[in-house]
Amino acid sequence: xAGVTQTPRYLIKTRGQQVTLSCSPISGHRSVSWYQQTPxxxxxxxxxxxxxxxRNKGNFPGRFSGRQFSNSRSEMNVSTLELGDSALYLCAxxxxxxxxxxxxxxSGTRLTVV
Amino acid sequence: AQTVTQSQPEMSVQEAETVTLSCTYDTSESDxxxxxxxxxxxxxxxxxxxxxxYKQQNATENRFSVNFQKAAKSFSLKISDSQxxxxxxxxxxxxxxxxxxxxxxxxxxxxx
Numbered sequence: 401x402a403g404v405t406q407t408p409r410y411l412i413k414t415r416g417q418q419v420t421l422s423c424s425p426i427s428g429h430r431s432v433s434w435y436q437q438t439p440x441x442x443x444x445x446x447x448x449x450x451x452x453x454x455r456n457k458g459n460f461p462g463r464f465s466g467r468q469f470s471n472s473r474s475e476m477n478v479s480t481l482e483l484g485d486s487a488l489y490l491c492a493x494x495x496x497x498x499x500x501x502x503x504x505x506x507s508g509t510r511l512t513v514v
Numbered sequence: 515a516q517t518v519t520q521s522q523p524e525m526s527v528q529e530a531e532t533v534t535l536s537c538t539y540d541t542s543e544s545d546x547x548x549x550x551x552x553x554x555x556x557x558x559x560x561x562x563x564x565x566x567x568y569k570q571q572n573a574t575e576n577r578f579s580v581n582f583q584k585a586a587k588s589f590s591l592k593i594s595d596s597q598x599x600x601x602x603x604x605x606x607x608x609x610x611x612x613x614x615x616x617x618x619x620x621x622x623x624x625x626x
Binding site: 433435442443445448450455456458488490492497500501502503504505506507508510 | 547549551556557558559560561564605609611612613614615616617618619
């Protein structure tokens with residue numbers, strides 16, 4: 401059974417550009433969540449999607465957005481990149497909303513903004 | 515608001531010995547779940563163990579067990595017979611409304 405797949409693994413972008421990250425959940429999982437991980441702030445919740453609906457959004461500026469498709473695959477987009485957006489972005493999936501059974505995480509996308 | 519506190523930034527343990535990682539939390543919810551995740555250098559967060567707050571019995575998974583003290587809002591992880599492969603960052607987390615709240619992590623070093 402394939403795990404959570406995130407692409408790309410690494411990304412280098414320039415300040416001001418935009419970026420799209422992709423996440424394919426485990427087959428049958430309808431909940432997808434995104435987290436940002438940095439050394440200074442730790443793991444911070446970005447948003448959760450369940451059956452194509454955003455259920456919750458973290459305390460991030462509007463430059464961060466996401467969506468979920470009918471096949472449960474999810475994308476997150478960051479526009480007008482800032483140096484502080486450099487981070488590991490982790491996607492997680494769960495068969496249940498809110499991941500009460502425990503999320504399965506992907507290996508993340510390492511975004512570097514220069 | 516929910517919070518999770520891991521007061522040990524780093525711990526070391528000899529191979530084959532036992533180590534306990536601490537975690538305290540705060541929540542006003544009556545129904546929640548607690549988790550320990552492991553993050554090795556490969557970056558992938560791996561679920562180690564899960565505890566349902568309404569269950570008094572402590573969860574166990576092979577060499578991993580928890581000491582769940584609901585009244586004290588404490589959720590520590592005990593690793594028995596530590597192995598070199600246990601070396602990683604360990605994060606404690608609580609389930610909130612459509613999200614998890616994570617602690618800052620404890621880096622575990624296993625000494626041969």
